[in-house]
Amino acid sequence: MPEIEMTVNGKPMSGTVEGRTLLSDFLRDMLGLTGTHIGCDTAQCGACTVHLDGRQVKSCNVFAMDAAGAEVTTIEGMANADGSLGAIQAAFQTHHGLQCGFCTPGMVMAAAGLLKENPAPTEAEIRAHLEGNICRCTGYHNIVKAIQAAAAELGAKPIAAE
Amino acid sequence: MPKDSGIGASSKRREDVRFLTGKGRYxxxxxxxxxxxxxxxxxxxxxxxxxxxxxxxxxxxxxxxxxxxxxxxxxxxxxxxxxxxxxxxxxxxxxxxxxxxxxxxxxxxxxxxxxxxxxxxxxxxxxxxxxxxxxxxxDAVLDMASAVADNSNRVHDEIDDNICFDWGWIEDNRAAVDAAFESAPHVTTLELINNRLSPNPxxxxxxxxxxxxxxxxxxxxxxxxxxxxxxxxxxxxxxxxxxxxxxxxxxxxxxGFGSxxxxxxxxxxxxxxxxxxxxxxxxxxxxxxxxVSDAHGRDHVTKIELATDKEGNFLAMRTETLANLGAYLSNFSTATPTFLHGTLMAGPYKTPLVYVNVKGVFTNTVPVDAYRGAGRPEATYQIERVIDKCARELGIDQIEIRRKNFISPDAFPYTTPVGLVYDTGNYGATLDKMIELGDTAGFESRRAESSAKGKLRGIGYSTWIEACGIAPSHLVGQLGARVGLYDAATVRVNATGNISVLTGAHSHGQGHETVFAQVVSDMLGIPEASIEIVHGDTSKIPFGMGSYGSRSLAVCGTAIVKATDKIIAKCKKIAAHQMEASESDIVFENGNFTVAGTDKSKSFGDIALSAYVPHNYPLDELEPGLEESAFYDPANFTYPAGAYACEVEVDPGTGKVDVVAFTAADDFGNVINPMIVEGQVHGGVVQGIGQALFEVVVHNDEGQNLTGSYMDYAMPRSNDVPLLVVDHSCQTPCTHNPLGVKGCGEAGAIGTPPAVVNAVIDALQAGGYDIAHIDMPLTPSKVWAAMAGAQQAAE
CATH class of the missing domain: 3.90.1170.50 (Aldehyde oxidase/xanthine dehydrogenase, a/b hammerhead)
Structure with a gap:
């Protein structure tokens, strides 16, 4: 079985995979990064959303081997350097944008993906962007509020990266 | 000025940090x-x-x-x-x-x-x-009516009619209910299906x-x-x-949502x-x-009749329901369509006579059990739909027909004809709040705006009640429950003054770790951060019955209050000893024990430490240590209630329904954390919109589940729902628990589906379509087909 290498949350990582190993399973089972969640088996729920070379993807829909050599960012890489919550994470807490927490990593990664492309999204743009992420707890209301607040916060102070 | 901690504060959730950083441990x-x-x-x-x-x-x-x-x-x-x-x-x-x-x-x-x-x-x-x-x-046994009628095909060989039970509630009232129908000036009849859902946590x-x-x-x-x-x-x-x-x-x-x-x-x-x-x-x-393995929810087929006078005063109600139990009995599956459904059939109304018949039917499908609301959404849907139809038949305003039949706020405690005693409520207050926040007065102008865009706009209402915190054990035991429905808590004050609260509740999204700490913080006058809520481990927690039926705060929270009361009582004895005062003179306020009328005072931390270092301590009458447990068996259910207004736009070309506004005015009694309560309502309302517009488990003739993935089973997504207006300012505190709380977790899922369907019917009727009812979910194809059928009938 081939050994692959990739950069995950800024650190070099490697592991042995089968051809059928999904990126989501590689992150969870090989690297122990269990913040990336598996909520379905049809690439619908978005709980496994990560960033692959800066692009938002569902990691259950990517073979680990196809991510060899790539830069991957997961929920574990979203906090500030000092360990405090990043702007999007903090906004989710302040605005109660999560309840059971299971869809949350995917929601935060999707929100980060959106704000990178569109720093000041409208409510409709936020809702459209989250169409591939299902939340069963919040009714999306406070997720929308959290992303609006994060956009305002990030827009107010220019930053280099997500 | 909103509080920044303790009871009534929107304390941020402490559990969020681990969930937001990928450190949750599922x-x-x-x-x-x-x-x-x-x-x-x-x-x-x-x-x-x-x-x-x-x-x-x-x-x-x-x-x-x-x-x-x-x-x-x-x-x-x-x-x-x-x-x-x-x-x-x-x-x-x-x-x-x-x-x-x-x-x-x-x-x-x-x-x-x-x-x-x-x-x-x-x-x-x-x-x-x-x-x-x-x-x-x-051959698969699928359709309930055939399963009951034809005993040649049996899910369980030993059960010849596929019927688990044939339950009447209350059987002794049946003759009087039937007599009232005989002489009623008006009877509204509705046959409806409460669609089978998959909970999908x-x-x-x-x-x-x-x-x-x-x-x-x-x-x-x-x-x-x-x-x-x-x-x-x-x-x-x-x-x-x-x-x-x-x-x-x-x-x-x-x-979890029950599953x-x-x-x-x-x-x-x-x-x-x-x-x-x-x-x-x-x-x-x-x-x-x-x-194909998690318990499903709902799946009732019901005929409901409402007898009224010509002015719309309710005289009697009766129903016949077939409740799908699936292939095996799941743990709460027999309680859900009976005692969690039939006992709620009075709603918030003073209908004097009610009779409910439910047959539980085995079919070759996944077991059906309690799903968010559990029996109460099924009750509410029938009641609020038949009232909507009745009002249309009699030409009475939808709000007025509800208001005139409400149990009056001075009638509590109120004994219903279906076996419950409501302790408090003010249904007119939540209705008024809904009218205000939902701007129902401005609806016609909004309808005109929609009309100008080629859309049919409708408004629908639902005034609902539920029963939370199922209890008391001696009563449910008489009714057939095989468990007690109390709960337990232990409050362990550590020597250094911080606290571990062991609770029998389990938090799977509700935020107990935050809310329970707010309660104990308020009672003991110590910071929320010094209190840890421990749950979910039978080796750590003495006992508990868990979280369902919106019981956690009303039942488990009360057990915590009672254990904390015991802590305070013991501390007072220690303080009295140390300050050489009578126990009855010790006052506990803001975390300090004071001898009334003096400046002698000891902090909670000092007393806690002395319980573990008992040098100056009444050892002849008190054990050292500071840990107390309480079991609490409530005297009654709690009865949250509310009034919901839903506005929809229907596209007459496609039948697609959009929820464009939703207002929920609820009475949950006292509220510990408003932010969390609002979040619970948001989630419940959207699951209710899901049931009304999108969700249904579909089987083909062979019993294959055709909706077995997220590509086929449609749940609300972010762009299917609007921002919601929710309010909980109308508060009639529960009279029989010390926090005065009622429960909020299921409210939205209970009150919402009929409000949505009533709104769609309103839109279609205002648009000239003679449509009395469409079964949920109101998908574009169903709505479009109903419109086409009505048009054809008119021509």
């Missing part, structure tokens, strides 16, 4: 050294006789360690129903055995009949494919069993809303593992396999597996 995230994996062979037919199962090829597959079939579990007990229902004829309900793995027959698509344990998940799944099962397909079920061969102790990590209940069911009913040798841990759980209350066969299999192999055994459910 069952699937836990891995034990040497663990192996189980995969299940599941029936591909809805009904079949198992002639033989050949596992020899599977056993030879790479990595396979063990193969189990139903035969291996025949000596084990049956997974029980938690509530015995007595039929109208006095007979006890039929309770067929529910085996760990199917034996003799398979009874629904997804019914597990074999299990393979292997070194890897892939090996286990590959080996499942190598099992050769000779299963003779039988985002975290699929998972279990990991560990067996210590040295001590013969078992540990089960599992996705449970009530770990003690799981332990009890596994120990006392199914496996016979002594309760003290089994620890059940429900770590972070990603939502994780129940004990499922997979949990028994991982425990049995761990014992056999001496290695930890793990199972994580695939989503497609969940659709």
């Amino acid at each position: 069952t699937a995230d836990i891995n034990l050294r040497g663990q192996v994996y189980v995969a299940f062979a599941r029936s591909t037919v809805a009904h079949g006789r198992i002639n033989s199962i050949d596992t020899s090829a599977a056993a030879e597959m790479p990595g396979v360690l063990a193969v189990f079939t139903g035969e291996d579990f025949v000596e084990m007990g049956s997974n029980p129903a938690g509530w015995y229902i007595t039929s109208r004829n006095g007979e006890t309900m039929k309770e067929p055995k529910r085996p760990v793995l199917a034996h003799g027959k398979v009874r629904h698509v997804g019914d597990a009949y074999a299990a393979v344990v292997a070194e890897t998940v892939a090996q286990a799944k590959d080996a499942v494919e190598a099992i050769e099962a000779d299963i003779e397909e039988l 985002m975290e699929p079920r998972a279990s990991l069993a560990d067996y210590n061969t040295g001590t013969e102790d078992y540990t089960l990590y599992t996705t449970s809303q009530n770990p003690h209940l799981h332990r009890l069911l596994i120990s006392a009913f199914v496996m016979g593992i002594p309760e003290h040798k089994l620890t059940v841990i429900a770590p972070d759980v990603g939502g 994780k209350i129940y004990h499922y066969g997979e949990e028994a299999v991982v425990l049995a396999a761990a014992r056999k192999l001496g290695r930890p055994v793990k199972w994580v459910c695939d989503r497609s597996e969940a659709f």
Whole structure:
């Protein structure tokens, strides 16, 4: 079985995979990064959303081997350097944008993906962007509020990266 | 000025930090050294006789360690129903055995009949494919009316009419109800279906069993809303593992909505396999597996009749319901369509005569059990839909017909004709709040705006009530419950003054770790951060019944209050001793014990420390240490209520319905954390919109689930719903718990579906379509077909 290498949350990582190993399973089972969640088996729920070379993807829909050599960012890489919550994470807490927490990593990664492309999204743009992420707890209301607040916060102070 | 901590504050949730950083610890995230994996062979037919199962090829597959079939579990007990229902004829309900793995027959698509344990998940799944099962397909029992009428085809061979129970509530009232209908000036009749739903918490079920061969102790990590209940069911009913040798841990759980209350066969299999192999055994459910193994919800077919006078005063109501139980009785499945449904059929109204008949029917489908609201959404949907129809028939305003039939705010405590005593309420107040926040006065101008865009706009209402915190034990026992419905808490004050609260509740999204700490913080005058809420582990927590039925704060929270009261009482004795005062002169305020009328004072921390370092301590009358427990059995249910208004736009070209505005004015009694309460309502409302517009489990004629994935089962997504207006400022505190709280977790799922459907009917009727009813979910194709049918009828 081939050994692959990739950069995950800024650190070099490697592991042995089968051809059928999904990126989501590689992150969870090989690297122990269990913040990336598996909520379905049809690439619908978005709980496994990560960033692959800066692009938002569902990691259950990517073979680990196809991510060899790539830069991957997961929920574990979203906090500030000092360990405090990043702007999007903090906004989710302040605005109660999560309840059971299971869809949350995917929601935060999707929100980060959106704000990178569109720093000041409208409510409709936020809702459209989250169409591939299902939340069963919040009714999306406070997720929308959290992303609006994060956009305002990030827009107010220019930053280099997500 | 809003508070920044304690009761009434929107304290930020402490649990969020771990969830937001990927450090949550869900069952699937836990891995034990040497663990192996189980995969299940599941029936591909809805009904079949198992002639033989050949596992020899599977056993030879790479990595396979063990193969189990139903035969291996025949000596084990049956997974029980938690509530015995007595039929109208006095007979006890039929309770067929529910085996760990199917034996003799398979009874629904997804019914597990074999299990393979292997070194890897892939090996286990590959080996499942190598099992050769000779299963003779039988006709599936699917349609409830035919199942009851035709006894040639039986889900359980020993139950000839497929009926579990035929329940009348209240049977003694039936003659009077029928007489009232005979003489009623007006009768409104409605036949409706409460659609079958799949709860779909985002975290699929998972279990990991560990067996210590040295001590013969078992540990089960599992996705449970009530770990003690799981332990009890596994120990006392199914496996016979002594309760003290089994620890059940429900770590972070990603939502439940009822589906994780129940004990499922997979949990028994991982425990049995761990014992056999001496290695930890793990199972994580695939989503497609969940659709054919998690308990479903709702699935009632009902005829409801409402008798009124010409002015719309309610005189009597009666219903006949067929309730789908699926193939086996799940743990609460017999209580849900009966005592959690029939007892709610008075709603917030003073209807003097009500009679409810429910037949529980076995079919070759996944077991049906409590799903968010559990029986109360089914009751509310019938009531609010038939009232809507009645008002249209009589030409009475939808708000006025409700208001004129409300139980008056001065009539409490109010005894309903269906066996409940409502302690408090003010239904007119929430209705007025809904009218204000929903700007119902401005509706016609909004309708005109929609009309200008070519859309049909409608408004629909629902004024609902529910019963939370199911209780008291002696009453539910008389009615057939096989468990008590109290709860327990321990408050452990550590020597350094911080506190561990052990609660029998389980938080799987509700935010108990934050809310319960707010309560104890307020009572003891110490910071929330000094209080830890411990839940979800039977080895740490003395006892508990878990979280469902919006009971956590009203029942488990009250147990915490009572244990904390005991702490304060003991501290007062210590303080009295140390300050040489009479105990009755000790006042406890803001975290300090003071001798009334003096400046003598001791802090809570000083007293706590002295309980563990008892140098100056009344050892002759008090034990050292500071830890108290309380069990609390409520005197009654709590009765939250509310008024909802939904506005929709219907596209007459496609039948697509958009919810464009939604207002929820609720009375939850006192509120501990407004932010969390609002979040609970948001989620409940959107699940209610899901039921009304999108969600339904569909079976074909062979009993195959056609909606078995997220590509086929439509749940609300972010762009399907609007921002919601929610309010909880109308508060009539519960009279029989010290916090005055009622429960808010299920409200939205209960009150919403009829408001949405009423709004669609309003839009269609205002648009000139003579449509009295459409069954949920109101998908574009159904709405469009109804419009086309109405148009054709008119021409």
